[in-house]
Amino acid sequence: MVTAKISCKKLNAWFGKVHSVRSLDLDIRPHEIFGIIGPANSGKTTFLRTLNRMNDLDLHFRMDGEVLLDGQNIYADMTAEALRSKVGMVFAMPMPLPMSVFDNVAYGPRMHGMRDRKKLAEIVERSLQEAFLWEEVKDRLGMSGMKLSGGQQQRLCIARTLALSPDVILFDEPCSGLDPISTAKVEEAMLILKKEYTIILVTNNIKQAARVSGRTAFFLMGELIELDATEKIFTAPKDKRTEDYILGRFG
Amino acid sequence: MDRTLRRTKEFIVEGLIFLSGITSILFVVLIFVFLLKEGLSLFKEYPAGQFLFGTGWYPISEPPRFGIVPLVCGSLIVTVGAIMIAVPVSVAAALYISELAPVKIKDFLKAGIEMLAAIPSVVLGFIGMVTLVPFVRSFFHIPTGLTALSGSIMLAFMAMPTIITIAEDAINAVPKPYKEGALALGATRWQMMYKIVLVAASPGIIAAIMLGIGRVIGETMAVMMITGNSAVIPHSFLQPVRTMTATIASEMGETVYGSEHYFALFALGIVLFIITFIINFIADLFLHRKKI
Amino acid sequence: MSRRAHISQKIAFSLLFLSTVFVVIPVVAILVFIVKNGVGAISWEFLTSYPRAGMKQGGIFPAIVGTFYLVFGAIAVSLPIGVLAAIYLNEYAKDTLLTRTIKLAIVNLAGVPSVVYGLFGLGLFVVFLKFGTSIVAGSLTLAIMGLPVIITTSKEALSSVPKQFREVSLSLGATRWQTVRHVVLPNAISGILTGAILSIARAAGEAAPILFTVAAFYLPKLPRSVFDQAMALPYHLYIISTQIPNISKQTQYGTALVLVGLVFILNLVAIVIRSRFRKKKKW
Incomplete structure (x- = not known):
């Protein structure tokens, strides 16, 4: 039995009166790409944002149950800041901060007290290389991150997350705004990153889940319907609803 | 560490x-x-009833009388006059700016209105003294141009920027489908504007007017310089009057600290504060009323 | 569209246009009028010398200096408090009774008549705290009066920074204050600056709040400490246009021109900063 990187026990989440995640039990293993698919409003993104406590920002958010990261309760045993430096997030829309490429990547380490210029430069280079962006931007690190193309921006956002050397990276529909070539580059990056990191990928693109994730979970109306190795989910789903979704009968 | x-x-x-x-x-x-x-120290010596309802303000007579009715009436008449001038003009200007003005002219007009708001009150008072006051005097053939009317006209210009800006916000906030719906039913743009836009924006416009009133009642320097400073109950717009604000501003300098007169001016300040508090509170209610 | 409806629309639109002109023309007229009559009075001597002969001659130097002291004293107090208050309201406050009370308080501060601020300054700073009629009493009074403008404009500037920037910063493990300090504030700074300048302009033109807290009729020397009295431009204009008989018109117009010029330049700077900021907005 593999020890879980993240494990959720009886996790429920609400926004106001809307019950977005219903009694969820699941484990995420180290160094896997864990895909989550499901139609709109199925609770995938809510679940993802619970894992790094981004939902805390919403006044109407409420939850119960437990989320453990390496056995520690993320709501009780650590601060939100410490959690977020271990569990990074890449958002759906590429959203560089309005500052230079370098400063974007260095932002996280700086906020955690890193001042040493040399170390920062090393971190920036390593992170950009891991995100397959270094070659394209190494001569213009001082340029505003907002001047990059959409695909480059998204890889910058990945690099920014990597700069903190997280354990887990959450991808929230990271390719929904990208063209096919940029999407391919981001997916390629993910496949290499899983050697070092644990990746959770929420996607609306079923084929993307099929291409990159090792295991895939199907969410519907806030419930986990089915979770299995990706090829099983896509070739022999046990639940009728999973099959319907994959075959494009709804959602 | x-x-x-x-x-x-x-x-x-x-x-x-x-x-x-x-x-x-x-x-x-x-x-x-x-x-x-x-x-409140005033009322240890002086009855509150005579303060609120007394019709004579003679602070240095013996014994002094601190009846604020003439001052309240002074503020009232100047305010009513100013609002009668400012409201129609301001609402019309707000309609023009938000619905009709071409973009470039709009920016120019808005800058102009901001500039009007920026002119210090004492400068407007001075301008009023040298232009408006002589004009009023010769136009109406009266002994002095320092009248409630002069004050109302000057204050109208000070209220306009407030009313226009807030009314314009309210008009801009009217949902587009309302307007398009009216036009689709064959209304002219003007019919659409006064039947739909003005009605839908009316809470905001009322708030704008309230804030305009608040601005006028509290205005000090300009009224002090051009309304003639005579603390009598006015019977017409062509008489000199004295507002509550002007009374405080012009008399405080001459009082002795701790005298009855000193306390009376603070008591007048309380009245003024409460009036503006209520006006602003009502304006705020209208501004934040639940949208339809 | 019927003919009558069409004609009434034409008339109505013309009236709306005329009303707007009616508002804007006086601004231009006042400007032209003051410049035309006042520009002759402006000279190096007028700006840098003391009033003489019962203020009928000489310049307005001490009034200019006094106004600068007052205004910068005021902004030095109100800017930090105002910006922090705006940060509180926009970044920290939840929709509670306290927050609603704060908002109502701001609305009411904005509505308190300037002369009542004068009374308050007299009661609190001059008498109760024993500052006497002094620059510090006047500056503090003007500071409190300027607070609503600074809070409102700063809050607007802060809320125009996209929410996603905050999310990104927080998702990278930054604390709330770090997010405000490194992401929100740098991107709101022009808006905050605009508000600050507008508030300076407003304070420079106010006479009523300083009537009993600082203003001196005439002072033969410049103030040497913040507990000294000072002359100020708006009060000086009031004095020379109402209290001193037979003063030359040109001195009055000249003083008005300096005051209006100061206020307008500040306003123009604010408008320029704001419009440039809007144009180059990066998101």
Whole structure:
């Protein structure tokens, strides 16, 4: 039995009166790409944002149950800041901060007290290389991150997350705004990153889940319907609803 | 170590942020407390009834009389006049700017209105003294041009920027489908504007008018310079009057600290504060009323 | 569209246009009028010398200096408090009774008549705290009066920074204050600056709050400490246009021109900063 990187026990989440995640039990293993698919409003993104406590920002958010990261309760045993430096997030829309490429990547380490210029430069280079962006931007690190193309921006956002050397990276529909070539580059990056990191990928693109994730979970109306190795989910789903979704009968 | 230092720093900064956040409440309370502290001292000696309902303001006669009715009437007549001039003009201008003006002219007009709002009240008073006052005098053949009318006209211009800006916001906030719906039913643009836009924007426009009234009642320097400063109950717009604000501003300099007159002016300040508080409160209610 | 409806629309639109002109023309007229009559009075001597002969001659130097002291004293107090208060309201406050009370308090501070601020300054700073009629009493009074403008404009500037920037910063493990300090504030700074300048302009033109807290009729020397009295431009204009008989018109117009010029330049600077900021907005 593999020890879980993240494990959720009886996790429920609400926004106001809307019950977005219903009694969820699941484990995420180290160094896997864990895909989550499901139609709109199925609770995938809510679940993802619970894992790094981004939902805390919403006044109407409420939850119960437990989320453990390496056995520690993320709501009780650590601060939100410490959690977020271990569990990074890449958002759906590429959203560089309005500052230079370098400063974007260095932002996280700086906020955690890193001042040493040399170390920062090393971190920036390593992170950009891991995100397959270094070659394209190494001569213009001082340029505003907002001047990059959409695909480059998204890889910058990945690099920014990597700069903190997280354990887990959450991808929230990271390719929904990208063209096919940029999407391919981001997916390629993910496949290499899983050697070092644990990746959770929420996607609306079923084929993307099929291409990159090792295991895939199907969410519907806030419930986990089915979770299995990706090829099983896509070739022999046990639940009728999973099959319907994959075959494009709804959602 | 570094981490705890940072935490402490942040704790202090966030404490300061919170304290600054509540200073506004503190200041409103302080203003009220200090007005009360000084103003209520008047009523140890002088009956409140005579203060509120007395018809004579003779602070240096013997015995002094502090009846504020003429001052309230002075403020009232100047305000009514100013609002009668300012409201139609301002609402029309707000309609023009938000619905009709071409983009470039719009920016120019808005800058102009901001400039009007920026002219210091004492300058407007001075301009009124040298232009409007002689004009009123010769136009109506009266002995002095320092009248309620002059004050109303000048104050109208001071209220206009407030009313226009807020009314324009309200008009802009009318949902587009309302307007398009009216036009689709064959209304002319003008019919659409006064039947739909004005009605839908009316809470905001009322708020704008309230704030305009608040601005006019509280205005001091200009009224003091051009309304003639005569504390009598006015019977027409062509008489000199004296407002509550002008009374405080012109007499406070001559009072002795701790005298009855000094306290009476603070008591007048309380009345003024309460009036503007109520006006602003009503305006705020209309501004934040649930949208239809 | 019927002919009558069409004609009434034409008339109505013309009236709306005329009303707007009616508002804007006086601004231009006042400007032209003051410049035309006042520009002759402006000279190096007028700006840098003391009033003489019962203020009928000489310049307005001490009034200019006094106004600068007052205004910068005021902004030095109100800017930090105002910006922090705006940060509290926009970044920290939840929708509670306290928050609603703060908002109501701001609305009411904005509505308190300037002369009542004068009374308050007299009661609190001059008498109770024993500052006497002094620059510090006047500056503090003007500071409190300027607070609502600074809070409102700063809050607007802060809320125009996209929410996603905050999310990104927080998702990278930054604390709330770090997010405000490194992401929100740098991107709101022009808006905050605009508000600050507008508030300076307003304070420079106010006479009523300083009538009993600081203003001196005439002072033969410059103030040497913040506990001294000072002359100020708006009060000086009031004095020379109402209290001193037979003063030359040109001195009055000249003083008005300096005051209006100061206020307008500040306003123009604010408008320029704001419009440039809007144009180059990066998101």
